[in-house]
Amino acid sequence: MTDDSKSTYPLDMPEPNDPPQPVAASPLPVSETPQPAMVEPRRNFLSKSLAVVIGGIVTLVPFAAGLAVFTDPLRTRKKGSGNGDDDGFIKVATFDELPVGDPPQRFQVIDDRVDAWNMFPKEPVGTVYLSRSTEDEVLALCVTCPHVGCPVDYDTARHVFQCPCHNSSFKPTGEIDNQDSPAARGMDALEIKIKNKNEVWVKYQEFRPGTAEKIAEA
Amino acid sequence: MNALANWFDDRTGYRAYLHETLYERIPGGARWRYVWGSTLVFTFTVQMITGLFLWMCYSPSSQTAWESVYYIQYEMQFGWFLRGLHHFTAQAMIVLLALHFMQIIIDGAYKAPREVNFWLGLILMQIVLGLSLTGYLLPWDQKGYWATQVATKLSTMVPVVGPQIQRLIVGGPNYGHHTLTRFFALHAGVLPTLLIGLLALHIYVFRRHGITAKDPNRAPETTFWPDQVLKDAVACLGVLLVVLVLIFWNAPQHSGELKELADSGRLGEVFGAELGAPADPTEQYSAARPEWYFLFLFQFLKFFKGQYEVYGAIYIPGGVMMFMFLMPFIGRWKLGHRFNLLYMSALIIGAMTLTWLAIDEDRDKDSYKAAVADAHMKSERIRELIEGRQGVGSEGAVALLRSDPKIHGPELFARHCAACHRFNAHDGMNVVPEEPATASDLGNFGTREWISGFITDPAGPAHFGATVNARFNGEPLGTRFTEGDMALWADENVESMSQREIDSVAEFLVAQGKRQDIAAVNAELATEGREFFENSNDNVQACVDCHAIQPDGEDEELGSIGMAPRLTGYGSEAWLRDFLSNPGAEHNYGERNAMPEFGKQLSDQQMEILVRFLSRNWYERPDNDANFEAVTAE
Numbered sequence: 001m002t003d004d005s006k007s008t009y010p011l012d013m014p015e016p017n018d019p020p021q022p023v024a025a026s027p028l029p030v031s032e033t034p035q036p037a038m039v040e041p042r043r044n045f046l047s048k049s050l051a052v053v054i055g056g057i058v059t060l061v062p063f064a065a066g067l068a069v070f071t072d073p074l075r076t077r078k079k080g081s082g083n084g085d086d087d088g089f090i091k092v093a094t095f096d097e098l099p100v101g102d103p104p105q106r107f108q109v110i111d112d113r114v115d116a117w118n119m120f121p122k123e124p125v126g127t128v129y130l131s132r133s134t135e136d137e138v139l140a141l142c143v144t145c146p147h148v149g150c151p152v153d154y155d156t157a158r159h160v161f162q163c164p165c166h167n168s169s170f171k172p173t174g175e176i177d178n179q180d181s182p183a184a185r186g187m188d189a190l191e192i193k194i195k196n197k198n199e200v201w202v203k204y205q206e207f208r209p210g211t212a213e214k215i216a217e218a
Numbered sequence: 219m220n221a222l223a224n225w226f227d228d229r230t231g232y233r234a235y236l237h238e239t240l241y242e243r244i245p246g247g248a249r250w251r252y253v254w255g256s257t258l259v260f261t262f263t264v265q266m267i268t269g270l271f272l273w274m275c276y277s278p279s280s281q282t283a284w285e286s287v288y289y290i291q292y293e294m295q296f297g298w299f300l301r302g303l304h305h306f307t308a309q310a311m312i313v314l315l316a317l318h319f320m321q322i323i324i325d326g327a328y329k330a331p332r333e334v335n336f337w338l339g340l341i342l343m344q345i346v347l348g349l350s351l352t353g354y355l356l357p358w359d360q361k362g363y364w365a366t367q368v369a370t371k372l373s374t375m376v377p378v379v380g381p382q383i384q385r386l387i388v389g390g391p392n393y394g395h396h397t398l399t400r401f402f403a404l405h406a407g408v409l410p411t412l413l414i415g416l417l418a419l420h421i422y423v424f425r426r427h428g429i430t431a432k433d434p435n436r437a438p439e440t441t442f443w444p445d446q447v448l449k450d451a452v453a454c455l456g457v458l459l460v461v462l463v464l465i466f467w468n469a470p471q472h473s474g475e476l477k478e479l480a481d482s483g484r485l486g487e488v489f490g491a492e493l494g495a496p497a498d499p500t501e502q503y504s505a506a507r508p509e510w511y512f513l514f515l516f517q518f519l520k521f522f523k524g525q526y527e528v529y530g531a532i533y534i535p536g537g538v539m540m541f542m543f544l545m546p547f548i549g550r551w552k553l554g555h556r557f558n559l560l561y562m563s564a565l566i567i568g569a570m571t572l573t574w575l576a577i578d579e580d581r582d583k584d585s586y587k588a589a590v591a592d593a594h595m596k597s598e599r600i601r602e603l604i605e606g607r608q609g610v611g612s613e614g615a616v617a618l619l620r621s622d623p624k625i626h627g628p629e630l631f632a633r634h635c636a637a638c639h640r641f642n643a644h645d646g647m648n649v650v651p652e653e654p655a656t657a658s659d660l661g662n663f664g665t666r667e668w669i670s671g672f673i674t675d676p677a678g679p680a681h682f683g684a685t686v687n688a689r690f691n692g693e694p695l696g697t698r699f700t701e702g703d704m705a706l707w708a709d710e711n712v713e714s715m716s717q718r719e720i721d722s723v724a725e726f727l728v729a730q731g732k733r734q735d736i737a738a739v740n741a742e743l744a745t746e747g748r749e750f751f752e753n754s755n756d757n758v759q760a761c762v763d764c765h766a767i768q769p770d771g772e773d774e775e776l777g778s779i780g781m782a783p784r785l786t787g788y789g790s791e792a793w794l795r796d797f798l799s800n801p802g803a804e805h806n807y808g809e810r811n812a813m814p815e816f817g818k819q820l821s822d823q824q825m826e827i828l829v830r831f832l833s834r835n836w837y838e839r840p841d842n843d844a845n846f847e848a849v850t851a852e
Contacts (some may be wrong), residue, residue: 013453047445048443050451051443051451052449054448055447055454058454061261061458062264062303063267065268066268066300069300070271072297081505112608116289117286117288117289117293117604117610118610118612119280120612
């Protein structure tokens with residue numbers, strides 16, 4: 001559309017004081033009738049190329065700056081836990097709060113919450129299910145359904161974790177309970193540490209939903 | 219490709235539009251003097267693009283506006299660049315507006331049949347100025363906050379409905395959340411929409427009449443594409459380069475540390491637009507000035523006193539503007555055009571003179587310079603505080619600044635303590651009061667140096683010495699302290715103490731406060747000190763004979779109260795808070811007290827700030843803690 005032939009068109013332009021011409025019902029035959037160029041072609045080509053290049057650069061700069069800022073979340077690393085130990089484990093409960101056996105208990109995870117410019121020290125940032133099958137055997141499960149990320153309830157009558165969204169259900173150990181569960185994997189177990197003989201410390205993480213493999217979110 | 223283009227053209231007719239756009243005739247050939255309109259369209263496009271991206275990061279409320287801009291400027295990668303582009307392109311736009319206007323008048327492009335387009339241009343100019351004014355407030359820093367206050371207060375002078383207008387603009391009686399939501403809606407919604415609509419009309423009407431060729435026979439006629447487009451593009455590039463220079467203005471100053479700044483993500487501290495300290499309605503900012511292009515109006519206002527202010531604020535600027543709308547009619551006559559040229563020149567020279575006067579007046583004003591320096595210090599300090607806290611709390615950044623002992627401690631000390639005490643010989647704010655001190659110098663309070671000074675020379679000038687100048691309840695205090703029990707004890711006992719014993723008691727007491735500004739305690743020395751404090755040596759009267767203390771980590775209190783201040787947790791914030799609140803309590807000075815009780819005079823926050831200031835408990839960047847060491851060096 002920027003070929004030289006079009007530069008012949010000024011001859012057809014309306015006079016400045018003419019009323020504006022209605023838009024032609026049939027398109028003007030712009031590029032179909034090549035005619036000898038009015039201006040010396042090489043210079044014209046150079047002008048056009050330069051105009052396009054410079055015009056491109058000047059619009060690209062603000063757009064690139066904007067995109068660079070817009071994509072900032074892809075580059076910024078999540079800040080570390082201020083409430084956890086050096087490995088990122090957070091104290092969630094003590095054995096006193098967690099009796100042996102059914103049902104699993106839901107505990108709040110308290111951590112420093114960073115939200116863009118805000119830092120809220122020691123706030124509830126999420127919950128985890130803890131269950132103790134024997135005196136010193138603790139299981140921590142992420143409450144998020146590995147299907148598409150709804151929070152999972154525990155059904156005390158049926159002794160299963162039941163996702164209220166798409167009917168995935170899981171055994172108390174986190175394994176898939178029903179044959180036609182839409183979830184591709186069982187509930188995500190979280191790493192734990194037992195400290196001072198009765199403190200349960202959990203590495204609180206989220207995992208990518210929808211995949212058969214358990215992949216931690218960055 | 220061509221087939222696709224034909225298909226598309228059949229359905230849209232884009233070629234005809236494109237053709238009409240690109241092949242506008244330019245009698246007399248492409249010229250540099252025609253570029254200004256295009257550069258304005260370009261700068262507006264830049265503002266649209268950068269503005270939309272800034273919008274994705276900006277949060278308009280009085281607790282988040284400054285904070286989100288802070289985050290853009292200092293935390294988000296390239297945020298400083300994006301914001302700098304938006305900020306300085308806005309300024310370039312004003313200059314280009316003036317140039318465009320001048321070119322239109324000089325070339326006579328405002329005359330018949332182009333009156334309507336000239337008026338459209340004048341309205342567009344008002345919209346751009348409106349965008350500047352509303353944009354200036356959005357960062358919610360001290361500068362924008364206080365300068366915009368003036369602008370909105372002036373709107374109350376509009377006859378009859380002024381106060382209502384002001385309340386509508388501000389969104390309530392005072393500046394707050396709704397001022398920002400309204401200004402933001404104006405800045406990013408209403409005004410740009412109006413601008414786009416009127417700009418489309420402006421260009422449409424311009425195309426209808428064609429360019430006003432200054433000299434149609436100068437060169438062969440050409441078309442907009444590509445000759446004029448190239449000139450326009452080069453001009454836009456020139457504008458962009460100027461903007462880039464403004465963004466990187468500080469580069470030569472920081473050339474040595476550029477890499478270091480880039481690596482640590484701190485480029486926003488030196489490049490791009492300035493961000494002052496967060497707006498604080500309780501901290502008058504006396505260096506508040508409008509953007510430089512409104513300075514002439516700011517200066518103009520100074521010539522109108524009292525009830526005549528409305529003339530300077532509304533009637534005269536309004537009249538000048540209204541008169542511009544008449545220029546096309548005046549320009550019908552040959553002399554009329556000359557008059558218009560004169561009018562425009564007078565306006566521009568007048569505005570430039572006023573601007574220069576405004577700048578010149580500030581340049582020599584110490585109060586202005588001090589306010590600018592103070593603002594600069596506070597904007598750096600808030601950055602340190604946010605770094606130290608790793609983010610802002612829910613109450614916003616201004617709360618961090620308000621509760622900062624490093625900034626407000628000296629102010630409180632000067633206001634409440636410096637009538638009697640000194641802080642390293644001044645009043646906390648580096649001013650040496652004319653009146654002599656009547657109480658101790660608290661510059662080193664609670665340090666080893668302070669304590670050993672007190673033990674060896676309690677009546678010295680930095681401790682009780684100054685109390686001889688004091689009056690209490692109308693009576694001179696005399697020698698109540700300089701010849702008091704502590705002074706007598708020192709006279710009788712210090713000579714028989716070894717340096718090690720003096721140091722050990724100081725170490726023991728310094729350990730009681732557990733202060734973070736004190737270099738690590740020598741436990742062995744402190745234990746010796748504790749022993750000496752209780753039992754002394756054979757020649758010396760023990761400290762516990764007068765001072766009660768419950769040593770840190772022990773269950774029992776030694777000694778008894780009533781003779782001298784209790785030293786439990788001596789020098790700590792808790793001890794200071796108790797002492798300042800009630801120095802006359804039995805466990806403090808008791809009946810001998812001559813110091814006012816500050817428990818009722820200071821708010822809880824003020825007490826907290828003062829106590830933290832006196833115990834030097836404030837955040838410092840890890841790399842500039844040198845001033846701690848200076849105080850605590852042994």
